Amino acid sequence: MSGKMKHTGIAAEFNPARRKFLGAIAGVASVTLAPGVILYGITRSGDARARKPGTAASPDVRWGLLIDVNHCDSGCDKCVSACVEENGLQGHGRPATDPQWIRKVKIHDPDTGLSQSLPVMCQHCAEPPCVDVCPTGASFKRADGIVLVDRHRCIGCRYCMMACPYKARSFVHEEIEDQKTYAPRGKGTVEACTLCIHRVDSDRLPACVEACNDAGGGAMLFGDLKDPNSEIARRVARYASQQIRGDLGLDPGVRYRNLST
Amino acid sequence: MSLRRIFIVLVAVFMAWVVPGEAQTVPEKKIGNNSVLLPAIPRGQGDHCVADADFMRRNHMTMLMHQRDETVRQGIRGKPFSLKECVACHAVEGPDAMPVTVASPQHFCRACHDYAAVSIDCFQCHASRPDVVTDAGGQGGVVRGAARE
Numbered sequence: 001m002s003g004k005m006k007h008t009g010i011a012a013e014f015n016p017a018r019r020k021f022l023g024a025i026a027g028v029a030s031v032t033l034a035p036g037v038i039l040y041g042i043t044r045s046g047d048a049r050a051r052k053p054g055t056a057a058s059p060d061v062r063w064g065l066l067i068d069v070n071h072c073d074s075g076c077d078k079c080v081s082a083c084v085e086e087n088g089l090q091g092h093g094r095p096a097t098d099p100q101w102i103r104k105v106k107i108h109d110p111d112t113g114l115s116q117s118l119p120v121m122c123q124h125c126a127e128p129p130c131v132d133v134c135p136t137g138a139s140f141k142r143a144d145g146i147v148l149v150d151r152h153r154c155i156g157c158r159y160c161m162m163a164c165p166y167k168a169r170s171f172v173h174e175e176i177e178d179q180k181t182y183a184p185r186g187k188g189t190v191e192a193c194t195l196c197i198h199r200v201d202s203d204r205l206p207a208c209v210e211a212c213n214d215a216g217g218g219a220m221l222f223g224d225l226k227d228p229n230s231e232i233a234r235r236v237a238r239y240a241s242q243q244i245r246g247d248l249g250l251d252p253g254v255r256y257r258n259l260s261t
Numbered sequence: 262m263s264l265r266r267i268f269i270v271l272v273a274v275f276m277a278w279v280v281p282g283e284a285q286t287v288p289e290k291k292i293g294n295n296s297v298l299l300p301a302i303p304r305g306q307g308d309h310c311v312a313d314a315d316f317m318r319r320n321h322m323t324m325l326m327h328q329r330d331e332t333v334r335q336g337i338r339g340k341p342f343s344l345k346e347c348v349a350c351h352a353v354e355g356p357d358a359m360p361v362t363v364a365s366p367q368h369f370c371r372a373c374h375d376y377a378a379v380s381i382d383c384f385q386c387h388a389s390r391p392d393v394v395t396d397a398g399g400q401g402g403v404v405r406g407a408a409r410e
Contacts, residue, residue: 053339056331142336150333152388177362179388181345186386201338 006049062145063124063195064253065209066224066232066241067118069260071219074117077104079220082211086196087183092174099170099185101193102208107260114260119208119220122147122168122193123244123252130160130169138190145225145253146195152187161190165245166252168192195222223227225253300376303369305351311341315375321347325383344383363389 042260051057084090084233091098102121108114128147130139138153139160140141149160149169169192176186182198185191196206205222207211212220235241241255310317312324324342331337343387351369352360361368363384366375374381383389 050336053337054337057336140334142334144336146405148333150330152333177383177387178390181348181388181392184386184388189386197336201336 011180057142057144057146057201059143060226061143062225062253063200064124064145064223064232064255065195065206066221066223066235066255066257068219068221068257069116069118070258072105072117072119074104074115076215078211078215079119080104082207083193086180086199086207087194088176088178088180088185097171097173099172099191100166101170101191109260112260116260118256118259120166120168120244121208121249121254122164122195123166123254124193124195126251126253127249129163129165129250133159133163135159142197146197146200147192148197149190149192151184151186151189151191156188156190160188165248165250194202299377300373302372303351303353303367305369310350311346344387348387348389352391359393360390388394 013219039092043185080102089099089101103118104117105120106115106117108116124141124145124147125147126141128139128141130147131141133139135157136153136155138150138155139145139147140150156171158171161167161171169190171190172185172187174187179185183194196204196208199206204210209218209220209222213220221235223230225233225236227233228237235257236255239257241257242259242261243250243255244259246252312320322344325344325347328337328340328342329344331340332343347370353365353367353369355361355365355367363371366372368389370381370383
């Protein structure tokens, strides 16, 4: 972090410290929470592969995302709305407490005038701090690298929300009706991006990635980081990319390209 | 014919009629009687459940519990004891021709659980009816079984 940079606007109504932290993550001056992105991009769709029914997720796979920030438009929030629609996250008009699995973050460097916009969701860390702190074993990392909450065990203590440096998790404060059959969620439990696990398990792309592709080329690439022949593995091998707050050593599965830090 | 003879004949006729009759007319066995209320369990769709009704009545909770951990934590999908499939196959149509939620006493799970006074919290998180999709013409419909996802 450059000492001459300063935080300017923080649009979030709650917990500015966390937002500030995200500013630090990106290594730029200002952080603004902004719903909105248009993602123009070059990436192709991902490499989701269906497992046979009855087989467990394999540790030979690690699902990840590569997000090209240059192709993410600050005015577009198609990934966010696709997530809300897919997982039935309709809120109550109370941004401080409504669940949020993916959000658009805007960063601005006053020295250069560069503004960037990027989606931030659960980063699906290889060493997830949410799993470390969970007292009941509800937070866990599936064999294929997807970090999840087992709501059957979650007691709603929210330690994981405090431990997560990305502010990726939400708590469900209110009773929910008419959930999606594939995305159970209920009051008193913590939840976060599942990488659309129901889609991934049936050979489909996460809803945000699909929406981004549909919006015009796609800034988001989904695939198996452990498969050297997958598009995402080839790209991370060929081009520089970074993990947000990579210095924490959590090894997130979500990587960003062209992020100005 | 003396009275005695008439009496003997009548007794013989009576015995011939009643005694074999007693052997044949065993009273019909009834399960419960009219003073006992039984749960009104709606029939599921299709020919049969994933296991016998007797087995399901006694063990569905164990099977669901076992499979849910496999599915959530290991990602094993496609096995038979899926709550989603229970809800899809046992959906009960309400007056609006759409499946009822667990808020209705007609809901399959509730019909029995109300009777047995066993409260379940599955539906605090899980959908209690199949996904409802709306096609381009605005017609609502229900996605069931293998057609879903």
